[in-house]
Amino acid sequence: MKNNQKLSLGIDCGGTNLKVALVKPGGEIFKWTLAPINFKQKEERALRDIAKAVLTFLKKNEVTQVERVGMGIAGDVDQVEGVVRFSPNLGWKNVRVSAPLCQALGMPVILDNDANCAAWGAYCLDAKRNCQNLLCLTLGTGVGGGVILGRKLYRGSTGSAGEFGHMSIQFNGRKCKCGNLGCLESMLGAWGLTLSAEEGMDRGLSPELLRLTANGKKKITPKLIARAAHRKDAFAVALWQESGEHLGAALANLVNLFNPDRIVLCGGVSKVGKLLLDPTRRELAKRAFLVPAKHVRLTISQYDERLGVVGAALLASQ
Ligand SMILES: [Zn+2]
Known part of the structure; x- marks a missing residue:
């Protein structure tokens, strides 16, 4: 042995x-x-x-x-x-x-x-430990976060720091699983995204989603919403646009708060790529302070699963 x-x-x-x-x-x-x-x-x-x-x-x-x-x-x-x-x-x-x-x-x-x-993991693999301050957002079923400050994981006073998914983005928005209203996760987590897509489909706004889910028989997933957007479904395109703007606003808050060198996105929802990232970058540039917004490097992790x-x-x- x-x-x-x-x-x-x-x-x-x-x-x-x-x-x-x-x-x-x-x-x-x-x-x-x-x-x-x-x-x-x-x-x-x-x-x-x-x-x-x-x-x-x-x-x-x-x-x-x-x-x-x-x-x-x-x-x-x-x-x-x-x-x-x-x-x-x-x-x-x-x-x-x-x-x-x-x-x-x-x-x-x-x-x-x-x-x-x-x-x-993102600090060691994506950044190769080559920066001081890094934020990571996991865009999965929920939205998680982690903070690396001065090359160390920052945990906060009770170990609860970095809950980026539960930043209030919409003042009176949808009820989140944490009990709060309008959290980032309630819109951008896979559960929030699919809920928004279902609402649109029920209101007859998305013929493409209706087709892709066989009239609502198949489960909606972020992947399907992305496919509908690639097929130029106006509702799906607008949903990604809005989701990117929400994420961009959240990142602008984080950039102004932490002034990080890097922000790494990971998780299933990040895989839709440009659909989400383009409006995110635009909104981030629009909302954050100029110098920290120009400095920060925003990427999707290349090592997601691990x-x-x-x-x-x-x-x-x-
Ligand atoms: Zn929440």
């Missing part, structure tokens, strides 16, 4: 899947795997399944010892105590994660919010 002290282990805990990877110090993935985990069962059981999946993975790759283990989970996380305070995705409330996993694996487990892990798991591993070995 090999005893590779140089590798760190990253665990990215999604809603249904566990992504596990052995990561080299430079951020390259040595081996990785996906394991299905049932989060509908009791938390202790899910944690036992996670430990089992990790140990099986390590055994298969003949690795007995790693430097550190880092784990990212969507939700509000107490990094110091290793507790998930609340995770709507997993349905967890005040669940101790680090201690039982540490016991089962025989290794210390560092826990963090998944968007923080993704931000650290940001969370690599970030978790490298953050743990900090």
Whole structure:
């Protein structure tokens, strides 16, 4: 059996899947795997399944010892105590994660919010640690965020910093899952986008979406809304335009607040590319202060699928 002290282990805990990877110090993935985990069962059981999946993975790759283990989970996380305070995705409330996993694996487990892990991944992979200040926004089902300030992950006073998805963008806008009104996520998260698309379709504004969903029988996804826009559906084009403007306004707030060197976007919704990015750039330039807006480099991550798991591993070995 090999005893590779140089590798760190990253665990990215999604809603249904566990992504596990052995990561080299430079951020390259040595081996990785996906394991299905049932989060509908009791938390202790899910944690036992996670430990089992990790140990099986390590055994298969003949690795007995790693430097550190880092784990990212969507939700509000107490990094110091290793507790998930609340995770709507997993349905967890005040669940101790680090201690039982540490016991089962025989290794210390560092826990963090998944968007923080993704931000650290973007800092290491997209920016090659080559800047001081970086913001990362994960545009998935929800909208997450992470803040790197002075080459360090900034967590805030209670570990909750960087919730960019829950900035108020529309004063009296749609009710968000967090309880607030008009959050960025309620419009730009995949759930908000599809809700807007459904509303448009119900009002007969989008013949193309109606066709693409077989008269509403197929589920609307951001990908389908993008396809409708590429087919010049006026409603879908306008929806992306408006979404880009919302994102641009949010980024203008962030640029004025943090004056970052880079902003990296990742997650499924970022994959629509120019449809979203063009209006975003325009709005950002229009709203933010001139010098910081010119300075910041806004890109879509080139390492999307691995940001969370690599970030978790490298953050743990900090
Ligand atoms: Zn919210």
